Amino acid sequence: MFSTHSAYALVSVILCSSTYKYVEWKGGINEWGDGIRGLALSTAQYSLMQISEKSKDPKNWRPQLLILQSMPGSKELFDLRYLNLLNFASQLKAGKGLTIVVSLLRENPSNENDVKSAKLIKERMEKDMKERDLRGFAQILLYDEDQIISSSVNTLIQSSGIEKLRPNTLLLSLPTKQVEKEDEGSEYRSFTDKLLAGAVNEMALLVVKGITEFPKNDVTLTGGDLDVYCFVQDGGLCVLIAYLLKRSEVWNRCKTRIVAVARPQENSAKLKKQIKNYLDKLRIDAEILVTKLNDSELSINEANDDKTETKGPKKVQGTASSDERMKALDRKKANKRHEAIRLNKLILEHSRNSQLVLFPLPKPPLFEDEVDDYIHYLEVISDNLEKVVFVRGTGAEVITSKA
Known part of the structure; x- marks a missing residue:
């Protein structure tokens, strides 16, 4: 026609x-x-219903961010760490994908003035996100003085998003050492609740240390190293985060270095070749360093501690049994501290002057009373390092050459 x-x-x-x-x-x-x-709403609804929640394809996995931040009760008192978290998220996402920023406010959700104040803070958050080209949604969560924040955070994570349009990665800022740990509503306690909730709900975790030192979006780093520490069977998520950051104008002039940490019995040349082949498939240009942990007693000591702890009650009864378990626990803590010091020494040897260090985040503890030791472990590992991102995946992430 x-x-x-x-x-x-x-x-x-x-x-x-x-x-x-x-x-x-x-x-x-x-x-x-x-x-x-x-x-627009009909189109969005149709698109969401076309994607089944059960059809999860982890290939070409990308972090869809959920940022949880405890905010002051006034829109004028915005924390620099919150703003820099938005900057970092913007650099990581490059304006693509899903980002949900949630501010936790200890206010009365039934009070009209508190609700109005929350709306003003949400407007400011939306403005901050727009200024940083961070596409996503801003939300406010109000919780009472008598509410337990851990329950609120768990509920929030479970209900964030719709169907497949859900965040899969939790972005947090590591609290400073000066924070009072005893206060139930402190930043430290809030951080532990968020971390445990994210781990329980099978989210990938990004924990940023020194967020106030991170560059803003209008800064271009003229050089330096972006160091990625990899252990055997790491999963490659640290490498992906480094790759995504390098797409940003802030980090694209930095040189990526892969520091592979091997055990003494492993073949360094073979490991380096395997990593190079893996990076070539992903089309990632990076220098590869292979270093070894000479302290091979770490894993043996931990195994012995576990055996002592399980066998102790069978051999000793009453108070003696309790004392034996405490001694075993103290030995295990001492071994973990020693391990953290060794890792810190290793990182400082290679990355003392690097622009950024990406390091695998150890598995979060299952119980709340173990969190203090866990955070101290992170602090020791990253001691004397200005900017660090701890990264932990869920094991479901698959990174391919289409990255």
């Missing part, structure tokens, strides 16, 4: 398209009460 009567054909296409859009618009009015907005 276009070859014989192109004008009539063009008019027919325009009429058909107009009729189709008009029907969609009327449907939007009937379903949502607003034509233009209803059309």
Whole structure:
């Protein structure tokens, strides 16, 4: 028809398209009460329903961020760490994918003034995200003085997003050493609740140390190293985070270095070749260093501690049994401290002057009373390092050459 009567054909296409859009618009009015907005909502609903929650394909996995931040009760008192977390998220996401920023406010959700104040803070958050080209959603969670924040955070993580449009990565800032740990509403206690909730809900975890020292979006680093520490069977998530950061103008002039940490019995040349082949498949340009942990007694000591702890009650009864368990626990803590010191020494040897260090995040503890030792372990590992990102995946992430 276009070859014989192109004008009539063009008019027919325009009429058909107009009729189709008009029907969609009327449907939007009937379903949502607003034509233009209803059309967008209908399209979004249809797209979400087309993607099944059960059809999870981890290939080409990307971090979809959930940022949890405890905020002051005034929109004028915004924390620099919160703003720098937004900067870091923007550099990591490059304006793509899903980001949900949630501020936790200890206010009365039934108080009208507190609700109005929360709306003002949300408006400020949306403005901050827009200024940093961070596409996503801002939310406020109000909780009472008598509410337990851990329950609120758990509920929040479970209910964030819709179907497949859900965050899969929790981004947190490591609290400073000066924070009072005894206060139930302190940043330290809030951090532990968020960390445990994220781990329980099978989210990937990004814990940032020294967030106030991270560059803003208008800064371009002129050089330096972006060091990625990898252990055997790491999963490659640290490498992916480094790759995503390198796409940002802030970090793209930095040189990526992969520091592979091997045991003494492993073949360094073979390991280096395997890593190079892996990076070549991902088309990632990086220098590869292989270093070994000479202290091979670490894992043996930990294994012995576990055996002592389980066998102790069978051999000793009453108070003696309790004392034996305490001694075993103290030995295990001492071994972990020694391990953290060794790792810190290793990192400082290679990365003391690096722009950023990405390090695998150890598995979070299952119980709340173990969190203090866990955070101290992270502090010792990253001691004398300005900027560190601890990274932990869920094991479901698959990174391919289409990265």
